[in-house]
Amino acid sequence: MKNILDFTKELIVMHFHDGDTLVDFTMGNGHDTLFLHQHFPNAKITAFDIQEQALNNTKALLQEHNADFEKITLILDSHSNLDTYITTPIDGGIFNLGYLPSYNKQITTLAETTLVALKKALQLLKIGGLLIIVVYQGHKNGAIESNAVYQFCKNLDNRYYTVLQYHFMNKKAPPYILAIQKDKQ
Numbered sequence: 001m002k003n004i005l006d007f008t009k010e011l012i013v014m015h016f017h018d019g020d021t022l023v024d025f026t027m028g029n030g031h032d033t034l035f036l037h038q039h040f041p042n043a044k045i046t047a048f049d050i051q052e053q054a055l056n057n058t059k060a061l062l063q064e065h066n067a068d069f070e071k072i073t074l075i076l077d078s079h080s081n082l083d084t085y086i087t088t089p090i091d092g093g094i095f096n097l098g099y100l101p102s103y104n105k106q107i108t109t110l111a112e113t114t115l116v117a118l119k120k121a122l123q124l125l126k127i128g129g130l131l132i133i134v135v136y137q138g139h140k141n142g143a144i145e146s147n148a149v150y151q152f153c154k155n156l157d158n159r160y161y162t163v164l165q166y167h168f169m170n171k172k173a174p175p176y177i178l179a180i181q182k183d184k185q
């Protein structure tokens with residue numbers, strides 16, 4: 001079976017296309033932004049993080065891989081403010097929740113702002129578009145956030161959205177994936 005990161009990549013490759021408008025809602029060290037850019041070099045990518053460290057790390061990683069910065073916009077702000085920067089429809093995006101690996105574990109995504117961002121992202125999502133959310137429930141804020149995001153997704157109206165959960169059941173508080181596809185406006 002594919003682990004969480006590999007299945008996330010598979011969802012990205014299966015659902016997104018070159019030339020799409022994509023969002024990395026939690027840029028972190030830039031691995032997801034780079035993955036999106038390498039697989040879809042003509043995609044227009046916007047990436048958010050609240051930490052300058054994340055922006056610097058992402059910029060360095062992208063430079064190391066000769067990324068085309070014409071196609072990528074890095075934004076130092078919360079994904080909950082995404083509508084300030086993105087006003088046209090998006091094809092998809094990824095939330096990789098939690099904290100910046102190897103840095104301050106107290107600075108994490110939080111239920112309240114994640115839900116605001118998810119709601120705004122769903123409004124911008126095109127029909128057929130996909131939002132992928134990787135949820136880490138194994139730390140304190142993560143458990144609260146996981147609960148909130150899970151309930152939000154579970155209650156999305158199935159006339160408009162199809163929601164997938166990919167979850168290894170026999171492990172204690174494992175990370176898991178939620179993916180929301182918009183079927184109808």
Ligand code: SAM
Pocket residue numbers: 025026027028029030031032033048049050051054077078079080096097098099100101107108109110113114
């Ligand atoms: N996608 C990243 C990668 O490929 O390296 C990993 C993301 S990391 C698990 C989570 C990131 O979310 C952290 O860098 C953290 O600073 C960021 N974050 C926390 N709250 C945020 C918010 N409100 N808006 C945007 N990013 C946020």
